[in-house]
Amino acid sequence: MTIQSEETIFLEAIALPAEQRAEFVRHQCRNDPELRRRVEQLIAAHERQGDILDVALGETVIGQSATVDAGEDIGPYRLLQKLGEGGFGVVFMAEQRHPVRRKVALKVIKPGMDSKSVIARFEAERQALAMMDHPNIARVFDGGSTVDGERPYFVMELVKGVPIVEFCDTNSLTTAERLRLFISVCNAVHHAHQKGVIHRDIKPSNVMVTLHDGEPVVKVIDFGVAKALHQRLTEKTLFTQYGMMVGTPQYMSPEQAEMSGLDVDTRSDIYSLAVLLYELITGTTPLQAESLRKATGYQDLQRMICEDEPVVPSQRLSTSGQQLTILAKHRRVSPERLPREIRGDLDWIVMKGLEKDRRRRYDSASDFAADIQRALDLEPVLAGPPSLAYRLKKFVLRNRTAVLAVTAAVVVLGAILFALVDGRNHRLARQRQDEVRLTNAVDEATSALVAAVDAEPTDDRWTAAEFTVSRVRELMQGSTAGVAAVDRARSFLDRYELARRDQQFTLAMEELLINRGTNQDLSSWITVERELRKILRDRGYDVDLLSPAELGQQVRDDPSMLQLTDALELWLDARRQVAALGGEAVSSEEIVAWVDGMNIADPKPFRSALRKLVFETVPPEPEFLDLALAGNDLAATCSRKLSWLAQAYQLVGNNRRANEIQAFALSRHSGDLLLNFEYATRKMNEQDWDEAIRYYLRCTAIRPNISGVWRSLAEAYRNNNETEAADHALDVAARLERAAQ
Amino acid sequence: MNQITEILDSLEAGDVAAGQQLLPLVYDELRKLAAAKLNQERPDHTLQATALVHEAWMRITDDREDSDRRWNSRGHFFGAAAEAMRRILIDHARAAKAEKRGGGRQPIELETWNHPAAHQPEKLLELNEALDRLEKQDAVKAELVKLRFFAGLTVAEAAAALDISTATAERYWAYARAWLHAEIS
Numbered sequence: 047m048t049i050q051s052e053e054t055i056f057l058e059a060i061a062l063p064a065e066q067r068a069e070f071v072r073h074q075c076r077n078d079p080e081l082r083r084r085v086e087q088l089i090a091a092h093e094r095q096g097d098i099l100d101v102a103l104g105e106t107v108i109g110q111s112a113t114v115d116a117g118e119d120i121g122p123y124r125l126l127q128k129l130g131e132g133g134f135g136v137v138f139m140a141e142q143r144h145p146v147r148r149k150v151a152l153k154v155i156k157p158g159m160d161s162k163s164v165i166a167r168f169e170a171e172r173q174a175l176a177m178m179d180h181p182n183i184a185r186v187f188d189g190g191s192t193v194d195g196e197r198p199y200f201v202m203e204l205v206k207g208v209p210i211v212e213f214c215d216t217n218s219l220t221t222a223e224r225l226r227l228f229i230s231v232c233n234a235v236h237h238a239h240q241k242g243v244i245h246r247d248i249k250p251s252n253v254m255v256t257l258h259d260g261e262p263v264v265k266v267i268d269f270g271v272a273k274a275l276h277q278r279l280t281e282k283t284l285f286t287q288y289g290m291m292v293g294t295p296q297y298m299s300p301e302q303a304e305m306s307g308l309d310v311d312t313r314s315d316i317y318s319l320a321v322l323l324y325e326l327i328t329g330t331t332p333l334q335a336e337s338l339r340k341a342t343g344y345q346d347l348q349r350m351i352c353e354d355e356p357v358v359p360s361q362r363l364s365t366s367g368q369q370l371t372i373l374a375k376h377r378r379v380s381p382e383r384l385p386r387e388i389r390g391d392l393d394w395i396v397m398k399g400l401e402k403d404r405r406r407r408y409d410s411a412s413d414f415a416a417d418i419q420r421a422l423d424l425e426p427v428l429a430g431p432p433s434l435a436y437r438l439k440k441f442v443l444r445n446r447t448a449v450l451a452v453t454a455a456v457v458v459l460g461a462i463l464f465a466l467v468d469g470r471n472h473r474l475a476r477q478r479q480d481e482v483r484l485t486n487a488v489d490e491a492t493s494a495l496v497a498a499v500d501a502e503p504t505d506d507r508w509t510a511a512e513f514t515v516s517r518v519r520e521l522m523q524g525s526t527a528g529v530a531a532v533d534r535a536r537s538f539l540d541r542y543e544l545a546r547r548d549q550q551f552t553l554a555m556e557e558l559l560i561n562r563g564t565n566q567d568l569s570s571w572i573t574v575e576r577e578l579r580k581i582l583r584d585r586g587y588d589v590d591l592l593s594p595a596e597l598g599q600q601v602r603d604d605p606s607m608l609q610l611t612d613a614l615e616l617w618l619d620a621r622r623q624v625a626a627l628g629g630e631a632v633s634s635e636e637i638v639a640w641v642d643g644m645n646i647a648d649p650k651p652f653r654s655a656l657r658k659l660v661f662e663t664v665p666p667e668p669e670f671l672d673l674a675l676a677g678n679d680l681a682a683t684c685s686r687k688l689s690w691l692a693q694a695y696q697l698v699g700n701n702r703r704a705n706e707i708q709a710f711a712l713s714r715h716s717g718d719l720l721l722n723f724e725y726a727t728r729k730m731n732e733q734d735w736d737e738a739i740r741y742y743l744r745c746t747a748i749r750p751n752i753s754g755v756w757r758s759l760a761e762a763y764r765n766n767n768e769t770e771a772a773d774h775a776l777d778v779a780a781r782l783e784r785a786a787q
Numbered sequence: 788m789n790q791i792t793e794i795l796d797s798l799e800a801g802d803v804a805a806g807q808q809l810l811p812l813v814y815d816e817l818r819k820l821a822a823a824k825l826n827q828e829r830p831d832h833t834l835q836a837t838a839l840v841h842e843a844w845m846r847i848t849d850d851r852e853d854s855d856r857r858w859n860s861r862g863h864f865f866g867a868a869a870e871a872m873r874r875i876l877i878d879h880a881r882a883a884k885a886e887k888r889g890g891g892r893q894p895i896e897l898e899t900w901n902h903p904a905a906h907q908p909e910k911l912l913e914l915n916e917a918l919d920r921l922e923k924q925d926a927v928k929a930e931l932v933k934l935r936f937f938a939g940l941t942v943a944e945a946a947a948a949l950d951i952s953t954a955t956a957e958r959y960w961a962y963a964r965a966w967l968h969a970e971i972s
Contacts, residue, residue: 087969090969091968098907
């Protein structure tokens, strides 16, 4: 029975730590070299990953261990012990020695899992985390690649805590204490939303509580399935190959359960938060694990999540029988009081979060938190029906002693009076509330806009800004806030529109240059030239009607002067290309006139000098360039001008310097589409296919919906003999082109 | 659908010969279901092999109230489904290979089924041959691999379908996985 013993030795060996296996096998097979060879082969196959079976089953391979292991060093980190393993990554507790000594969590991609799409997904998670900076979210410290296999890793704050539900129960927190803790969960999630990140898997085990100086501190962890809001197409085409039902059924929102994958936004997290709150209050989730187990399949499960109306929390408590005694004990109240504590406000708040129709949920996690705070402060909550009786009850509660002191007769009279006063107070309170909200929203939107304007035009921060701005717009409608606050909001919206227009302008220009410019023939350049002319005309600058000097003067006073001169430069360049390819000629006088016109609009010496060089209105002499460069801070120079600068150096014959500038520009503006594209195209010309593919892929990640990028990528793949990948890229390009028609 | 139910009943009643007819019916059912799903969904929607098999199973068991019998015939059904999925994938892989040499059309757009292995026809065919060899040597382990790899069952589900313990299934899986990887490398 060689098979049997081969299997037995193999199974015993893999149960041992990796370093003891070889010795064990040597000993067991000491009389049988053939058996030993076989078992060693099996163990090697066992330790290897990423073969076809693993690819198909990604997440559930049993008994494997990553070949990175405790005791090893990755960069300045020593791995101490494995904490967990996900689909593609392994998380270790690690010790950092420089520059500070501390314990951290290190997540590294599993060996064999380092395909391009997995790396892109891993990278997306790292970026999502790096964008966030909040005391209740685990922080990212560092990232890099292992020396050997180029496997990426990143380093996070090590969270040592227990899941929030467990923490609340073991420490017998009262309902109010639980609510306070929950508010900080909302704040953390809100922060993520503002950065354009949806968590998508909020559940107790992803909300940890640690003690910091004796105070409980919430840490939201595992943004592993989190996705930035805008990168939908890329996901669809590249990254969902392994995606199954993401999330945990009890906490999954109806729109997530539908698995359409396209239609999940921040309000899905609001739903999961409400489930968590329900559980903190009642000890059970709205859809209980037992009933979910009875589901006969995916569809039934979906139906339950999408249709079954949950029981209100207070009723769940009242009907929980013997369980109620234990639940009440964990919350340090009597079993009779617990449901009463919840009835009313908290019932309404939880149910608003659990609405099947997401439009009826809270708009944001901060609204959710604010309403809970109101409930804690015994103020009217937004979630409840704001009837007079309800408001009166609140008033009486808030002023219990005073109310009790007056006589019965006065109570009747008083109630009427109070109702009137409360009505007036309520109006004033509402006005104040509107004002505070609007002001806060404008503040928030302003900082989001500032962050977005500094970023590339396709950065997630734009989505985040759009999100906060929509909140401002919403609040403006029917707002009773004072004139000053409304005026401020209006002028902010104007500013936003302007910034948005510039962003759109840049996007349109990029798309044009890439889609048309990939073909270097005459007709393509003619189209580019025409469309740039049109883009400029749409912004009120008609190059056919205005003289270069007139146009320069007008552009000088435009707040978007830099974008406009960019466009003018590109347009003039396109004209030159057309002329060089035998199209409509352009005289050198005309070029000089336009360059002078642009220099009127943008007289900064460095940029004027660059323009003169690129358009050869001065003789290409290195001294001239060096002179122009002197005293100029390259770090503060925008990406387009750096690109021109590299071109200028190429013109004066200094290729080494041109390369340096290009590398610098890329490191400085790694998310700039055109820079990446230009670099990739240059690598194509140098026949460095691998590098070209890498940078075209980066372009597709920056903006997934430009067909020209996919076409160039396909060409690079084809040159590199990767036919399948090439076909896929072409397919995407064709689909985009169809969609655009 | 009724036919499948009938066969499952016959199998339960001890009519082993009925098993012969199960596979082609399940095969057709899965492909019909896939085609219907692809039609009603958005064009870019992707379909999971696992979800497909589970849904087919659900549709069958919808008609059957008796849960004990349902559990008993589960193994038969998933076995047939795994084999059906295997054939669909292998047909596809062969067609993909033939197409590279200028052959005919693909029988069904399997990429849209989202089985990760559908993108690697060569490897899939290699694995399939190795799996045949494993079957000759150890039929239960080969069945386990089929249930997991083609029908997408978890170790626990596959263990239940094969009527073995989860711990045993895990050991079988570790061995079969290493064995197959050693074979095809």
